[in-house]
Amino acid sequence: MLIKRPKGTQDIIPGTIEKWHFLEEQIRKICQEYGYQEIRTPVFEATELFQRGVGETTDIVNKEMYTFLDKGQRSITLRPEGTASICRAYVENKLYAQTLPVKLYYLGPMFRYENTQAGRYRQFHQFGIEVLGVENPLVDAEVIQLLWDFLQRLGLQGLEVHINSVGCSHCRAVHREKLQTFLEDRKDKLCSDCQSRLERNPLRILDCKNKNCQALTVEAPTTLDTLCPDCQEHWESVQHYLKMGDISFKINPKLVRGLDYYQKTAFEVMAKGIGAQSAICGGGRYDGLVEEIGGPSTPGIGFAVGLERILAAMQSQKIEIECTDKTSVMVAVLGDKARQVGFQLANQLRQRGIIAFMDLMGRSLKSQMKYADRVGSRYVLILGEEELEKGIIIVRDMKLGDQKEIAKADLIEFIQNIDSSEFEI
């Protein structure tokens, strides 16, 4: 093997692609039901978009971006997530001039330069939704509701929805100070990562995985402790609506998303069965992001789910994705003349919307039968010299193991109206 696929990428081949089709169908269906419209943005953007949008202090921007210079010396980055691009598109296409809210969904590949492991890839796929223009906490609940609904429809069990409020920029500033004061005394005991976080982004210390740091932050002030009256009201309202929606959620005051743009509501969904990874979805509110990108002050909220992780969770829970094979017709021929007639026949069948194909390998009749069996064709049309002379075609039902002679002139109609009872003795 001379050339292999790049690390962390995947070929989705027949046998697996059906699962993706199924997921994609479910996504489109539920989004339509909730009144969301699809948006497609480029898979690469100006690097600056993510630096500003996702945030300079994040891991994504610091170490995970696929960045390169194009031939015009522009710094380009393969999108590591969807929200920044969508806010950019919202501003660039002046969607804010349309009836609000703007409710969008997207589906496609994202890129992050990381070392791979179970449930983690360099090219992976996300489905996400974004609602722009709504401050009302009702939308926070609706977004989580859609998410929950989606996951339930897939049949996933044992999921945990964690939610938190990280407050607005005002309460964040208050919290930041309190937290820094609190941690200042214990600075020496923090891990080296957290020591540098203390200055740049102390909030992230709260969800450090280091056991030491976790112990140190047990008593630390959380964002929930320092919410301003507005944020507090919003937070309570979100919970109220969620309870109405019959969603079981856990309040996790230590939940801090890895992206800088989140404000107020933040949430994650955890699942088992995807290796050391557990998050299958993350989301939250990003009220300042559109403005940051140069648009009008616009509230926003959304989430993104990892499709590979959804599929992994489904597989570990043994949730079968049904792939119904459509009935197909295989045209088996014997001899050159028959092949030509068969070629036309297959064409005619396809014109009527029937799945029909021939052997392309020049196989013997026996092998053609075998092939039809392998690929699961329900019917085989057998056409040889004899049949040509008599002006008939043999129609064999592979499932019942019966066959019938049909006049060539009647064949198309016969296949179209086929009913397996025709073959029963």
Added chain:
RNA sequence: GUGGAUGUGGUGAAGCGGUUAACACACCGGAUUGUGGCUCCGGCAUGCGUGGGUUCGAGUCCCAUCAUCCACCCCA
């Protein structure tokens, strides 16, 4: 970026210094003239990730390198 495991045909895998690299599945072909699923027979690795080295001799030992998987960090 760091650590661990593994690398033999399409797949799963034997082989653990010595003639032509087991076996199973898959695939292809055949078992009297034109018919699948069962059975039987036959075919299918000039090579054991790659490059060095040790040795009379290496898939089998040593070194390097690459790749894959898993884990840390973080996230989808």
